[in-house]
Amino acid sequence: MTEVVNQEEQSAAPQLSLQDIATAVQVIDICSRRGGFEGAELSAVGGLRERFVTFINANQQKGEEAPEGAVPEPEVEEETVSS
Secondary structure, eight states: OOOHHHHHHHHSSSSHHHEEEHHHHHHHHHHHHTOOOOGGGGGHHHHHHHHHHHHHHHHSSSSSOOOOOOOOOOOOOOOOOOO
């Protein structure tokens, strides 16, 4: 009985892929462009981003392209200008 429970717990363990980490890098880039970080936070955020990129590059398969983030682009509504 204990073995069955342990196997179920192991199979339900959270997974993290290179794609997930690439998405985190993209989120950092988007937040940075939008001014989401204060000056004092920039070195910590930049350091985390660099560690993510280094990890992705070190763990991707030889000859394989680096994964891209999967953050959807927001739809931009055009404003109508009436005279």
